[in-house]
Amino acid sequence: MAVYTDVTAEELTGFLAGYELGELLSYKGIAEGVENSNFLVHTSAGTYILTLYEKRVAARDLPFFLGLMQHLASRGITCPLPIKNKQGEALGKVAGRPAALISFLDGLWLRRPSAVHCAGLGEALAKLHLAGLDFDGKRRNTLSVDGWRPLFEHCRDRVNEVQLSLRDLIETELAALERDWPRGLPQGVIHADLFPDNVFFLGDNLSGMIDFYFACNDALAYDVAICLNAWCFEADHSYNVTKGRALLQNYARVRPLGDDEVAAMPRLARGAALRFLLTRLVDWFNVPPGALVRPKDPMEYFRKLRFHQQVTSVSDYGIGA
């Protein structure tokens, strides 16, 4: 739940005067996103999302994120389109915060996506990767292998409060991945956070992908590994190979995976699990006083990591099976 910054009708009316979007008819703060403040804005021209970027999003990265969404939308990807003001700028300021208006996408996110939805996701992810190939913005993935040890340092003294000997298990895994992390895989723009709550469906059809604020340049197959973690496990933390196969096969139909990418998938999946385990642990120990949001369970990703550690063949994910 968000809305950290209050916006008055007078301020928003003033901001919208810089756009050609007609009259402001209504706006509501929406309980969405944990990094930014979001408002659903209704004008005589249509419905938009106004995002105020709070301090967790670096202002210097905003041109990358907004430029990427513009680029992808122009390539036919159903992602939010940043709206330009009369000066041709997509980035403005509201209530002292960097702010942007983006187009509103219909659709619902699913708590329990089925294999059909995983298939749709795989196809959309591959199209996203292809569409991003000629985007010339660059942003390093600060949450890839080089970023994990600093995260671990932030929480290592307390992780055993969550589970006994968790510290040693992470230490061992981290050292292994730092040593063996796949290098030289095909690179491109990845979403890096394509969880079910960032993907909208209407019925069984994928209608949109949102929240590009972790997007960066990295191995494309790493994005696939993140999605395997986020979409293909059941509530009991068991891996559903039918969902995994649906995701991977439909991805590969649009963008075939290279042998190097297939071979690297178990390590990429372990890395993705460790990345979310670590960020969730950091969040777990840093709940701000007064927070309404309960932090997500870090151990969900520990259990996923355990699964990946036991994978003996890539066919366990549904590849080539």
Next chain:
Amino acid sequence: MAVYTDVTAEELTGFLAGYELGELLSYKGIAEGVENSNFLVHTSAGTYILTLYEKRVAARDLPFFLGLMQHLASRGITCPLPIKNKQGEALGKVAGRPAALISFLDGLWLRRPSAVHCAGLGEALAKLHLAGLDFDGKRRNTLSVDGWRPLFEHCRDRVNEVQLSLRDLIETELAALERDWPRGLPQGVIHADLFPDNVFFLGDNLSGMIDFYFACNDALAYDVAICLNAWCFEADHSYNVTKGRALLQNYARVRPLGDDEVAAMPRLARGAALRFLLTRLVDWFNVPPGALVRPKDPMEYFRKLRFHQQVTSVSDYGIGA
């Protein structure tokens, strides 16, 4: 900020299957209302507000509130219209909570309403009062004079933490109002909470009134007194007689105030100020741990009460001046 109860796409789709509102296209939890959970719901038939009633609203009162909105809307008052399902019922259940869908109203609420807006409010309030006269639902005002002493008992031991000698001042005022509270004034359905955030404008035109969850039967002039408190003071707590006059004159054009109502106005205004002072004090001392909402400043209403205590003539409010 609200949204206490989470609603999944699957649950909402199931709920909407009972209505003739087409396909669910999107929904967002909105940061509005402090008593209930609210969602902005977009279907192929239009835009609606879904309210889940949390425990602070008594379930037995819901038929009164929903029936009143239906009644007022049928009389041309721009208030939300509860939508009936295929069984003809406006009250249903979502996620284990009593729930209702109501029509969505365009408009913006103003932090700093001007005299023009106060004039519009006066006219709309009088129309609301007239339209409610033949509504046959009944609900006692639990926050009128009989309810104030119990509120005071809830916080009397701590009120001097807010301001020295506040306890004695409230005690004296409460005793005076209990003795002299105006009786026998024209009765009807009052909104009882018509603050600026419950009134929408498009430009200078009032476009809607919302949040009828304090509505009850009481003296109509008491509703006017609540609005004088809520709309006609400046940020420095000074009373703006131009705004008061605009509100009162435009009210009286639609529903003339009787001599008894005019004479009672200073006491009604004192009572309204004491009512909000007391509920704010109770809220002040009962902030739930983890609350994101900062309670409203009770002393704002203490200063308004001080103004009303010093009024020597009803013309001080702008009546008959």
